[in-house]
Amino acid sequence: MSPRVVRTVAGARRLRREAREAGRRVAFVPTMGALHEGHLALVRRARALGDEVWVSIFVNPTQFGPGEDYDRYPRDLEGDTRLLEREGVATVFAPAEREMYPEPPAVTVGFGGLEDVLCGASRPGHFAGVGLVVLKLFHIVEPDVAVFGQKDAQQAVLIRRLVADLDLPVRIEVAPTVREGDGLAMSSRNRYLGPEERAAAPALYRALQAGRRAVASGETGPAAVEAAMRAVLAAEPRLGVEYAACVDPRSLQPPAGIAGPVLLAVAARLGGARLIDNVLASPDGVHPETLSDLDRAGGFR
Amino acid sequence: MSPRVVRTVAGARRLRREAREAGRRVAFVPTMGALHEGHLALVRRARALGDEVWVSIFVNPTQFGPGEDYDRYPRDLEGDTRLLEREGVATVFAPAEREMYPEPPAVTVGFGGLEDVLCGASRPGHFAGVGLVVLKLFHIVEPDVAVFGQKDAQQAVLIRRLVADLDLPVRIEVAPTVREGDGLAMSSRNRYLGPEERAAAPALYRALQAGRRAVASGETGPAAVEAAMRAVLAAEPRLGVEYAACVDPRSLQPPAGIAGPVLLAVAARLGGARLIDNVLASPDGVHPETLSDLDRAGGFR
Numbered sequence A, B: 001m002s003p004r005v006v007r008t009v010a011g012a013r014r015l016r017r018e019a020r021e022a023g024r025r026v027a028f029v030p031t032m033g034a035l036h037e038g039h040l041a042l043v044r045r046a047r048a049l050g051d052e053v054w055v056s057i058f059v060n061p062t063q064f065g066p067g068e069d070y071d072r073y074p075r076d077l078e079g080d081t082r083l084l085e086r087e088g089v090a091t092v093f094a095p096a097e098r099e100m101y102p103e104p105p106a107v108t109v110g111f112g113g114l115e116d117v118l119c120g121a122s123r124p125g126h127f128a129g130v131g132l133v134v135l136k137l138f139h140i141v142e143p144d145v146a147v148f149g150q151k152d153a154q155q156a157v158l159i160r161r162l163v164a165d166l167d168l169p170v171r172i173e174v175a176p177t178v179r180e181g182d183g184l185a186m187s188s189r190n191r192y193l194g195p196e197e198r199a200a201a202p203a204l205y206r207a208l209q210a211g212r213r214a215v216a217s218g219e220t221g222p223a224a225v226e227a228a229m230r231a232v233l234a235a236e237p238r239l240g241v242e243y244a245a246c247v248d249p250r251s252l253q254p255p256a257g258i259a260g261p262v263l264l265a266v267a268a269r270l271g272g273a274r275l276i277d278n279v280l281a282s283p284d285g286v287h288p289e290t291l292s293d294l295d296r297a298g299g300f301r
Helices: A009-021 A037-049 A077-086 A126-141 A153-166 A188-192 A195-200 A203-216 A222-234 A291-296 B009-021 B037-049 B077-086 B126-141 B153-166 B188-192 B195-200 B203-216 B222-234 B291-296
Strands: A004-006 A026-031 A052-057 A091-093 A108-110 A145-149 A171-175 A240-247 A262-270 A273-281 B004-006 B026-031 B052-057 B091-093 B108-110 B145-149 B171-175 B240-247 B262-270 B273-281
Touching (some): A004 A009, A009 A126, A026 A037, A037 A145, A052 A077, A052 A126, A077 A091, A091 A126, A126 A153, A126 B153, A145 A153, A153 A171, A153 A262, A153 A291, A153 B126, A171 A291, A188 A273, A203 A222, A203 A262, A203 A273, A222 A240, A222 A262, B004 B009, B009 B091, B009 B126, B026 B037, B026 B126, B037 B145, B037 B171, B052 B077, B052 B126, B077 B091, B091 B126, B126 B153, B153 B262, B153 B291, B171 B291, B188 B273, B203 B222, B203 B240, B203 B262, B203 B273, B222 B240, B222 B262, B273 B291
Parallel strands (some): A026 A145, A052 A091, B004 B091, B026 B052
Antiparallel strands (some): A262 A273, B240 B262, B262 B273
């Protein structure tokens, strides 16, 4: 059965009321469309957690900076909806920009500095825009559970913080990164890569693996782990490395010494694309896949 | 029947689920306790709008600045609960500070400058704290409708903006200010006034009435209206006037010329208290009582 595609806030609220009255738990996957296997893995995780899956498709202008790829970001609602149909998605919420922002919003969301490090350092305003749109989507969809990808680790950390600090009545689940055969993390932006760039891209994941090996072999200094990652990235001259970081998965600051799980994260420009990737690394060599796995292992919060 | 008093977020969520399953609409009045007739008027308005009334009582530390009256703010949960019992309130949510803030929040809420004028100019951080706690309370109580007082006009403007910009699924109703016989707006802080200060306090309302007369008599310059209000306040030497403002009720900025309803607002220190008051004023002399009345008259938003 084809998903119901709703374009308005009022329409989404109406469908949500029906689901509630039928006692159906809604699991929600917010996306910007241009769906790939990574998104579909989030949808499958959502299907396991709720009675019906809702997916939003909205290229949110407030999270793009000037000079970023808002205009050329790939949009294909029909193709996306076909993919979601195969996954048994109940509802696709695909509002127009005017529906989400009928006037410029006055309200802003901050994260006490968590939004200024890692990707936030080179994308000022990005996470404020993410926080705003996620709050709006949560208030419209009112999901019981929402699934985010580990791929966007900083986003996941911030959303979890948003939910905790604001007492949002939603459970957040972070699902594993899906990778190509050579390790490249799936991303809608991979389609910006030319063939030679595509061949160079797996260096990000190789760098993260080098970082994991350093942590598992007993390295306790975050700077040394970062150096191990940078050495791998430096071997690939096409990469314009933005950061290679070893940080606490909660504060996003480098730990004084590595005594438990850390987040290893990298970002680099490659041709016309900006690529990011990350893994969690544990000194005991049992590396959690996601922030949610870390929770369940009792290692976090 | 005595209201159910819940102290925990989990307890409130449980009762909220019961109300939802019973198909009962919840009307919510957030307060800091120290209840007076003004609060009870909000409760009565709530009773007319929902099937059951919930009142929160929480002296929110994040909205008090250093040197403000957080420590001496009057607290009397038992007396407050007795008053609410007479009003048929279903649920009192009275969390401890640790329940609301188990750790210092990282997330912050801004209002694009609306929070920096009027009361915000002398109370930096106040409205950020209000925004944070109201979002938390809305996410915990999930009210169908929430009632705020016109007395705190700037707060009402900001909360309405919060709801609009974040698509919060709650209707906001603004209820009229309740006044003593001599015009003084009811406030928990009136109890800080000594007898002579209490005698001086109605000058605030007299100033607002002078402002209304100026607007209704055709004055189109906000500065002239402000001068009319200031003249009344100046006659009362005990008052330390903080502001006397004539502003657009949406932007909170002085209008270029008064062509429709405006918000007249005053703030002054009087002994150990800081008092505020406001009215709406319309050039046609038909003054709306509240921001909600203004909506219904089609003059706003």
